Amino acid sequence: MDEEDSGLWLIGLGPGDLDLMTVAAVEKSKKCDYRFLEGYTALLPDNQLEKLTGLVGGFEKVMRPGVENPKEILDLAKKSKVALMVVGDPLQATTHVDLQLRAEALGVNCHIIHGISITTIVTGAVGLQSYRFGRQVTLAYPYGEYLATSPFNLILENRERNLHTLVLLDLDPTGMGVEIQKPMSPKVAIDVLIRSAKKIGVDIDDWKIVLCTDMGGENQTI
The missing domain is CATH 3.40.1010.10 (Tetrapyrrole methylase, N-terminal domain)
Known part of the structure; x- marks a missing residue:
């Protein structure tokens, strides 16, 4: 090479x-x-x-x-x-x-x-088995009044199969991929999940969520 x-x-x-x-x-x-x-x-x-x-x-x-x-x-x-x-x-x-x-x-x-990769770090770090994860998704920022519900639907599909979901948070509020990145905050992510659940008509009050940041670094937080 x-x-x-x-x-x-x-x-x-x-x-x-x-x-x-x-x-x-x-x-x-x-x-x-x-x-x-x-x-x-x-x-x-x-x-x-x-x-x-x-x-x-x-x-x-x-x-x-x-x-x-x-x-x-x-x-x-x-x-x-x-x-x-x-x-x-x-x-x-x-x-x-x-x-x-x-x-x-x-x-x-x-x-x-x-x-x-984050996919190999996070599963073990939170004490879960990698084979129990379904398809991973990226939770997108809402754009004005538009709210993409396809990520939420994939989470539902994984839950129906009794699988965990690795949810990556969006970096681009504009959707254009040209400006300075702004990682989605946990507050915005929860709001997107709640709005998606309400739009589809699903109760998520009993969902368990583990928030992970800076995985693999000295500031790793779970």
């Missing part, structure tokens, strides 16, 4: 604390000619950004338009070594799977360096 002089590397940074970034991820990122930090699907804490520069060198942040319409990235990868660094594991989001498929369709070599 190191002998190749061009291609795309999708590199997982781990859960947000760069002390948990693998040696392979650091070394490959350093060797790439261009480095991009994907800032759309996950958030790297501000105090880790300078640390990332020190570990791998300079990089450019790329948001939703640059990932979902990746002409610049793929054009560079045809003739240079390009790293797209992703918080967590690079194949956790369908956005990056799509990017991998686009690269391969264009004949661009695409390599994956996996990272520690």
